[in-house]
Amino acid sequence: MSEKILEIRDVKRVYKDEDNEVDALVDVNLSVEKGEFVSIIGASGCGKTTLLRLIAGFDKPQSGDLLLDGEPIKEPSIERGYVLQQGSLFPWLTVHDNIAYGLKVRGVYKEEKARVDEFISLIGLEGFEKAFPHQISGGMAQRVAIARALINDPEILLLDEPMGALDSFTRADIQDKLLELRKKKNTTMILVTHDVDEAIYLSDRIVIMTPRPGKISEVIDIDLPHPRHRGGTEFLKIRRELLEKFHLAAAEPEPEYMI
Amino acid sequence: MKGNNKVLRHANAILFSISGFIIAIIVNTLVPQVASDVSLEEYPFAGFLVNINDAYRLVLALLILWYLGNGLYAVKSKEGWKKYTKQAKFRFACGIALALWDVLGTKLEVLPQPFFPGPAGILRAFLMEGSFIFENTLYSLRLLAAGFILGVIFGVGTGILIGWFPKVYYWVAPVLNITGVIPAVAWMPFALTLFPTPFSAAVFLIVICVWFPVASLTASGVQSTPKAQFEVARTLGAKTVTLVFRVAVPHALPQIFTGINTASAFAFTTLVMAEMMGQPGGLGYYINASKVWSAYYKVFAAIIVMAILFSVITKVVAWIEHRALRWQKGLLK
Numbered sequence: 382m383s384e385k386i387l388e389i390r391d392v393k394r395v396y397k398d399e400d401n402e403v404d405a406l407v408d409v410n411l412s413v414e415k416g417e418f419v420s421i422i423g424a425s426g427c428g429k430t431t432l433l434r435l436i437a438g439f440d441k442p443q444s445g446d447l448l449l450d451g452e453p454i455k456e457p458s459i460e461r462g463y464v465l466q467q468g469s470l471f472p473w474l475t476v477h478d479n480i481a482y483g484l485k486v487r488g489v490y491k492e493e494k495a496r497v498d499e500f501i502s503l504i505g506l507e508g509f510e511k512a513f514p515h516q517i518s519g520g521m522a523q524r525v526a527i528a529r530a531l532i533n534d535p536e537i538l539l540l541d542e543p544m545g546a547l548d549s550f551t552r553a554d555i556q557d558k559l560l561e562l563r564k565k566k567n568t569t570m571i572l573v574t575h576d577v578d579e580a581i582y583l584s585d586r587i588v589i590m591t592p593r594p595g596k597i598s599e600v601i602d603i604d605l606p607h608p609r610h611r612g613g614t615e616f617l618k619i620r621r622e623l624l625e626k627f628h629l630a631a632a633e634p635e636p637e638y639m640i
Numbered sequence: 641m642k643g644n645n646k647v648l649r650h651a652n653a654i655l656f657s658i659s660g661f662i663i664a665i666i667v668n669t670l671v672p673q674v675a676s677d678v679s680l681e682e683y684p685f686a687g688f689l690v691n692i693n694d695a696y697r698l699v700l701a702l703l704i705l706w707y708l709g710n711g712l713y714a715v716k717s718k719e720g721w722k723k724y725t726k727q728a729k730f731r732f733a734c735g736i737a738l739a740l741w742d743v744l745g746t747k748l749e750v751l752p753q754p755f756f757p758g759p760a761g762i763l764r765a766f767l768m769e770g771s772f773i774f775e776n777t778l779y780s781l782r783l784l785a786a787g788f789i790l791g792v793i794f795g796v797g798t799g800i801l802i803g804w805f806p807k808v809y810y811w812v813a814p815v816l817n818i819t820g821v822i823p824a825v826a827w828m829p830f831a832l833t834l835f836p837t838p839f840s841a842a843v844f845l846i847v848i849c850v851w852f853p854v855a856s857l858t859a860s861g862v863q864s865t866p867k868a869q870f871e872v873a874r875t876l877g878a879k880t881v882t883l884v885f886r887v888a889v890p891h892a893l894p895q896i897f898t899g900i901n902t903a904s905a906f907a908f909t910t911l912v913m914a915e916m917m918g919q920p921g922g923l924g925y926y927i928n929a930s931k932v933w934s935a936y937y938k939v940f941a942a943i944i945v946m947a948i949l950f951s952v953i954t955k956v957v958a959w960i961e962h963r964a965l966r967w968q969k970g971l972l973k
Contacts, residue, residue, distance in 0.1 A: 439871055457874035469868045473890040473967045483876035486886070513967040526872075533876060 386536060386569055387413040387436065392445035394431055404594030405431045409445070411588060411597060413537075413569060420572045420580035421588045424627075428595025429573045430541055436571065437463050437539050449536065459483065462530030462568075464543045469526060470514040476525050477501065477510040483533040500528040503565070504558060520551035524558060531566060540572040544579065553611075556582055560607060577623050581616060582609050589626060599626065650721075654711035657728040658704045660735020665700045667739040668693055668760070675749035683767040695767055696742070696760035700735075707731060757937040765930075765941035772926075777945055779921035783839065784911050784953070787846025791907070792900060795851045799858020799899075803892070804884055809859070816855060824849035824906070825913045832918055842914040849910045850903040857899030861892025894968060897961045904957055908950050923949075 392409040395402055406428045413419050421429045434440045435447055438457040447454040449461070457463070470479050481497045484490040501507060504524040506517075514522055523543050530538055540559075544552040556579060563570055574580055580587050584603050591598045601623070605615055673680070682689040690698070714724035738759055744750045745758025757764075766773060801808045802816070824845045831841035865888045873887050889896075915924025923942045930938035 437871070437875060439874075457871065459875065459877045461875060463872055463875040465868050465872065468866070469872050471869065471887070471890070473893065475967075482873070486873070486877045486882050515967075515969045529872075530875070535875075 384415045385412050386415045386417075386450060387411075387571075388446070388448040388451075389432075389436070390446045390448070392432075392435065392442045392447060394428070394435065394440070394442045406435075406442070407594040407596050409595075409597055411600075413571065415536075416563075416567050416569055418563060418570045418572070418583055418585050419588060420574055420584040420586075421590060422574055422577065422580050423590035424592055425575070426595070427590040427592040429590050431595065432590075433539050433541055433571065433573050436537070437461055459487070459533040460536045462533070462535035462538045464523070464526050464530045464538070464540045466542045467519065467523070467546045470522055470529075472514050475511050475513055476506060476517065476521075479514070479525055480528045480532055482529060487533065496532060500532060503562060504528045518551075520547055520555060523547065523555055527555075527559070527562065531562065531568065534566070535568065537569045537571060540570060540574075542573055542575070544576075545574070552576075552579070559583060577620060577627075578611065581605075581619050581623070582611060587623070589623075650711075650715050653725050653728060654708060657711055657724070657731050658707050658735075660732035661700045661704045661707075661738070662735070664735045664739040664742065665697050665704075668697055668700075668742050671743055671747045674747055677753075678746055678749065678761065679764065685767060690767065692746075692760040692764045692767065695763040699763065700738070754934055754936050757940065761937045762940045762944065765935075765938040769938075773941060773945060776921050776923050776926045776942075777949065779919075779925075780911060780915065780923045781949065783842050783915070783919075783922060784846065784907060787843045787911070788850055788904070788907050790843065791847040791850025791903065792854055794847060795854025795899065795903070796858050796896060798851070799855040799892075799896070800862055800884060800889065802855065803859035803862025804888065813859070816852065819848075820852035820856065824910045825917070828914065828917055838919050842911070842919055845914050846907050846910050849906040850900075853902040853906065854896065854899040857895045857902075858892055861895030862888045864895075865891040894965055897965065900957060901961075904954060908946075912946070 389409055389411045392406055393404075394406040396405050397403075409428075409432060411419075421432065423429050431440070435442055436454065438454050438461065454461075471482065474482065477497060478485075480500055481490055481494075484493050484496065501510060504527065506521060506524060506528075509517060509521065514525070517525070526543065527538075527540075544555050547555065559570065560583065562568065570583075572580070572583060581603060587601045587603060588597055589599045589601065590596065601619075603619060605613075605619075610616055678692075680691045680693070682691050685695070688694075711724055714720040742758050742760065745756060746760045747758070751758075798812065798816075802812050803809070827845060827848065828841075831844050832838065835841035835844055862884075869887050869891065870883055873883055878886065911922070912924040912927075915922035916928045919925045923946055927939050927942045930936070930942070
């Protein structure tokens with residue numbers, strides 16, 4: 382399990398305005414192992430989404446390398462599945478056809494049709510195959526988006542705050558679904574989130590990023606066994622540590638209160 | 641008996657629905673022909689010799705049968721029945737209006753003649769030259785179909801190019817915006833000289849009047865496709881052709897249909913105007929030719945055919961739209 386799948390070396394990404402330069406990312410180094418679940422957390426503007434988009438291949442760095450299995454990432458490909466916050470399902474396709482999209486685009490739908498049904502039952506949406514996206518709930522829609530991203534068996538699943546717009550019950554449900562899918566498919570997952578609990582619950586490692594300039598400030602290993610208890614002592618301890626780190630990472634530390 | 645009550649209620653509503661037309665038949669049969677110069681000449685029709693009053697009563701009978709059948713069918717579903725009963729009052733009023741028009745137009749000729757013949761008088765056009773009207777209708781239909789279909793194809797095609805390639809947008813969009821506001825018939829003199837036949841000239845006019853709204857709305861639909869959908873499609877293996885035809889075009893479909901609906905109204909106008917200005921056939925031609933002889937009943941006959949033809953076409957387009965946009969919110973039943 383210690384095979385490196387993704388390597389990010391000295392990545393720098395600068396956004397240029399007319400007369401402004403914003404360092405979105407500087408000196409980013411990170412490697413991810415096969416089957417690992419890595420979360421990237423940080424305040425808004427820390428470049429976490431920028432980093433995910435670089436990995437996806439939507440964007441290119443000014444300098445530095447992004448390597449997938451030793452090969453440089455040049456453009457989006459089926460090796461890297463991508464799930465967005467919300468509303469990225471194709472509204473004109475049914476649940477079934479949304480999930481089958483990747484197979485159809487590659488022209489292998491006839492041969493691998495069975496995979497669609499497999500994923501529909503994996504995400505627990507039997508009976509909704511023929512529903513259109515506007516007829517299902519937000520939580521269901523995100524499960525469909527995840528299944529759609531996994532249909533081509535990508536090496537890495539990139540998750541850009543996929544649960545950000547959901548209520549906490551639905552969120553917990555999808556988190557469990559993600560862990561289940563990861564266990565079944567052994568897919569490497571990288572999650573961008575601003576939810577500390579979510580990151581602890583899901584991740585093997587948490588990457589903390591800080592803004593201006595966007596960079597990685599710390600990487601924390603989470604060695605808790607699954608299934609994790611959201612209210613467990615260890616869980617809460619890590620949570621407190623993490624929150625404290627964020628206070629330290631902020632520009633102006635807030636006073637702490639003792640009870 | 642509850643069930644009996646229900647049957648009675650249904651029968652009542654259906655009877656009310658068709659009673660207007662029944663009254664119209666009775667009025668036509670019983671009111672004497674006062675005005676003297678109405679032609680009651682008999683024409684051969686389906687093996688019989690009929691005059692205009694026979695034809696008028698036949699049409700009323702067909703309407704009665706139609707709404708009777710509709711009513712019996714509507715009983716089956718609650719929604720259908722609701723719709724049927726809602727329109728009952730309107731149908732009743734139609735029947736009464738026909739009866740009134742019949743008395744004023746045909747029986748008494750109080751309305752100024754020959755400009756406002758009665759309903760029976762209009763039917764004379766169909767009795768006299770039904771097959772000629774039919775030929776002209778076919779001519780119009782052919783012209784419209786050719787122009788409309790070609791216009792939609794060109795419109796969607798250019799719309800995709802304008803929406804997808806910024807360079808095409810830069811060079812073509814201003815031209816489209818300026819030429820698009822010109823009513824297509826304004827090009828008539830050029831069309832007639834540039835095209836070998838009047839038919840192809842009229843097709844050209846319909847094509848350009850359809851092309852403009854379809855192209856501009858297709859373009860805006862393509863342009864407004866969310867970036868996220870393209871990105872997701874790319875991570876699923878989509879290349880440019882797929883991005884255009886399996887992301888942008890389906891996304892633009894509702895707007896394409898808005899364009900087509902607008903275009904169909906333009907197309908009807910252009911069709912009739914083109915026919916009135918220089919076609920060897922068509923309903924517009926028929927109106928023009930009849931007007932010269934002050935045969936206004938024929939003008940009305942052509943107008944009725946147009947009303948039926950154009951509403952059928954509008955219905956067909958709406959049906960296709962409903963099928964194609966099943967996935968949209970609100971369109972789903």
